[in-house]
Amino acid sequence: MDALDAVEKLAGLARREPPPATDVGGRVLAGVRDRQEQSLAPLWVFAGSTSVTAAAVALVAVRAWVSLSSWFCGMYWSGQLDAIIPSFRMVMP
Amino acid sequence: MPVHSLNRVDALVTNSDWDDIRAALSGDEEAYGRLVKRYEPNIAAQVWRLCRDKATCEELVQEVFVEAYFNLSGYRGEAPFLQWLRRIATRVGSRFCRKAAREPRHVPIEEWDQAGQQPETLDPARAAAMLHALLARLAPDDRLLLTMIYFEGCSTREVVDRTGWNEGAVKMRASRARDKLRKIMEAENFTEV
Numbered sequence: 001m002d003a004l005d006a007v008e009k010l011a012g013l014a015r016r017e018p019p020p021a022t023d024v025g026g027r028v029l030a031g032v033r034d035r036q037e038q039s040l041a042p043l044w045v046f047a048g049s050t051s052v053t054a055a056a057v058a059l060v061a062v063r064a065w066v067s068l069s070s071w072f073c074g075m076y077w078s079g080q081l082d083a084i085i086p087s088f089r090m091v092m093p
Numbered sequence: 094m095p096v097h098s099l100n101r102v103d104a105l106v107t108n109s110d111w112d113d114i115r116a117a118l119s120g121d122e123e124a125y126g127r128l129v130k131r132y133e134p135n136i137a138a139q140v141w142r143l144c145r146d147k148a149t150c151e152e153l154v155q156e157v158f159v160e161a162y163f164n165l166s167g168y169r170g171e172a173p174f175l176q177w178l179r180r181i182a183t184r185v186g187s188r189f190c191r192k193a194a195r196e197p198r199h200v201p202i203e204e205w206d207q208a209g210q211q212p213e214t215l216d217p218a219r220a221a222a223m224l225h226a227l228l229a230r231l232a233p234d235d236r237l238l239l240t241m242i243y244f245e246g247c248s249t250r251e252v253v254d255r256t257g258w259n260e261g262a263v264k265m266r267a268s269r270a271r272d273k274l275r276k277i278m279e280a281e282n283f284t285e286v
Contacts, residue, residue, distance in 0.1 A: 003278040004271055007227070011243035013220035019138040020147045024155045025129045030124050067193040 106170045114174070116167055129158050132178055139182045142244040143189055143237070145225050153189060157182045176254065183237070183255040190233035230277050235270035242267060 106114075110131075116124030133154060139152040161181050168177055224243060228236050241247040241255065252263045 003275050007224065007243065007274065007278075010215075010224045010227075011246075012222050013215055013217050014224045014244055016217040016247060017221040019134070019141040022133060022147070022148065022151050022154055024132050024133060024151050024158070025126050027151070027155045028158040028162070029126060031155055032122075032125075032162050035159060035163065063252045 107173055110174045132175055135175055136182050140186055142240050143186045153185055157185050180255050187237050188235050194233045238266055239270050
């Protein structure tokens, strides 16, 4: 008997085998919920990292402004600006 | 989930399926549960042929229905719902075959000689186990294809519908897969049964 004929015979018998009974209804719905939550996870990561970055940028900006403004005010009150401004006037027409 | 694309009511899709699909798309979990219950035996039978392990079979059935849920809005009703599910089950089965090929296991065919004496007296479960072991030695696509042909008795047209391959490709691939199977059997002295 040819090898593939034997396989055909075997297949004819194998098709009669009943599959096992399964009951996955509850697991399917749980799987759907899991996947929905997983699909939201990247959004939370994005929102979290964006807000942290924004907060860091805001902090740096505030600190820079505070230090620059005190330096600027220091220059003004010490009278250095009074000395600088006329020199600009000399350069500019 | 959006409730678009469900305007077409086709005679191929039963009213109960349509009602449950529409309800599931609107977020009704019970309706989707009814669809699962209705088609679970068919899908379990399909994936069982590939894995022959109850726990794996349940995992694969679950995977099919979860994937179907997230693709439900793309179902147009141009084919019966079961046919659409079978395509997804074939994709899931294909992934399973690839994964199984990456973790090769030797599946012995001990009872081949015994089966060769009087194959018609063989128990269907034993015959199925032997055929499964034999097909497991093939490459993933060949295994998937011959499982559909031998185990499920699929015609070329049905294989085309499930896999999305064209008819010529299916015929050629089936012929080559059979040749490979014959060579495997010859190499292991399974020619005379």
